[in-house]
Amino acid sequence: MEKKNLDWSNIGFGYVQTDKRYVSNFKDGAWDEGGLTDDANVVLNECAGVLQYAQTVFEGMKAYTTEQGKTVIFRPDLNAERMVQSAKRLEMPVFPEDRFVDAVVQTVKANEAYVPPYGTGATLYIRPYMFGTNPVIGVKPADEYQFRVFGTPVGPYFKGGVKPLTIKVSDFDRAAPHGSGHIKAGLNYAMSMHAIVTAHQEGFDENLYLDAATRTNVEETGGANFLFVTKDGKLVTPKSNSILPSITRRSLVYVAKEYLGMEVEERTVPFAEVKEFAECGLCGTAAVISPVGKIVDHGNEICFPSGMTDMGPVTKKLYDTLTGIQMGRIEAPKGWIKVVE
Numbered sequence: 001m002e003k004k005n006l007d008w009s010n011i012g013f014g015y016v017q018t019d020k021r022y023v024s025n026f027k028d029g030a031w032d033e034g035g036l037t038d039d040a041n042v043v044l045n046e047c048a049g050v051l052q053y054a055q056t057v058f059e060g061m062k063a064y065t066t067e068q069g070k071t072v073i074f075r076p077d078l079n080a081e082r083m084v085q086s087a088k089r090l091e092m093p094v095f096p097e098d099r100f101v102d103a104v105v106q107t108v109k110a111n112e113a114y115v116p117p118y119g120t121g122a123t124l125y126i127r128p129y130m131f132g133t134n135p136v137i138g139v140k141p142a143d144e145y146q147f148r149v150f151g152t153p154v155g156p157y158f159k160g161g162v163k164p165l166t167i168k169v170s171d172f173d174r175a176a177p178h179g180s181g182h183i184k185a186g187l188n189y190a191m192s193m194h195a196i197v198t199a200h201q202e203g204f205d206e207n208l209y210l211d212a213a214t215r216t217n218v219e220e221t222g223g224a225n226f227l228f229v230t231k232d233g234k235l236v237t238p239k240s241n242s243i244l245p246s247i248t249r250r251s252l253v254y255v256a257k258e259y260l261g262m263e264v265e266e267r268t269v270p271f272a273e274v275k276e277f278a279e280c281g282l283c284g285t286a287a288v289i290s291p292v293g294k295i296v297d298h299g300n301e302i303c304f305p306s307g308m309t310d311m312g313p314v315t316k317k318l319y320d321t322l323t324g325i326q327m328g329r330i331e332a333p334k335g336w337i338k339v340v341e
């Protein structure tokens, strides 16, 4: 497969239109057989459910070229399963999990020329999503939906080296108890825009959201779960019903236990405990782990001993092991790597 002539190391994280995308439509209670199309545009009625009442859910994952030159996708079955949970919560039809994985594989295969070569640090970001398409004016679920998958090549996350983040404890809440924080729905991101724009204007990289009920426990940021490392080398990660169940976090917990022999605690993390930790990181598909150097709570600074220039040593080991698994340098647990053939 001849690759596109793109400047892989400098493409950044933006939309690059690729050749093919997958589309399937839901009508009269059933999904059609679906397939690939060249048309990157979606034309909708002015009153479509997604436009009026934000009935849309999505997923994000990556395809890589391994050291052996294979194109692989990391754990798409978990994205399929998470999208089922997201769809059910918004009263949308479920796109069958096996069909989801097949649609992702078809999309990656049709755009293999855009899957960045091994060693560039770049990857193909894959975006499956679903939305209500028919006119809806009274508040109720749509009857018709479209499921789509596209891919876009994205550059290396740590271009020019790792730079630990500075995070602000947000005055806004991300998710209510018993709300929609645990699903990947556009509505959770629409309402986070004001908080992130405000944080950026104040010079912060990200927001740390506390739990909305008590404002005492760490939840997550707008796009990643938290990882902490204790001074005696344990991995601690917040457990909450209102955070997104990150696939990267679940994978890192497994890697910590089974590959690195670490002790792991998945539990409520009081914000008051954060100053005791040795390392902090954010985990998600985009960066795998971004180290956090500093958290600022209304003028009070928590500076992690790992500092503002590097990843902490335990964070680095976790990062190297998981990226090693993704890139084919380290043997993966069974079922984690979907090879595109």
Ligand SMILES: Cc1ncc(COP(=O)(O)O)c(C=O)c1O
Residues within 6 Å of the ligand: 060, 220, 221, 222, 223, 224, 225, 244, 245, 246, 247, 248, 249, 283, 284, 285, 286
């Ligand atoms: C709110 C939120 N939390 C966590 C994550 C990380 O999840 P994953 O590791 O599945 O990418 C994401 C990104 O997908 C996110 O948007």
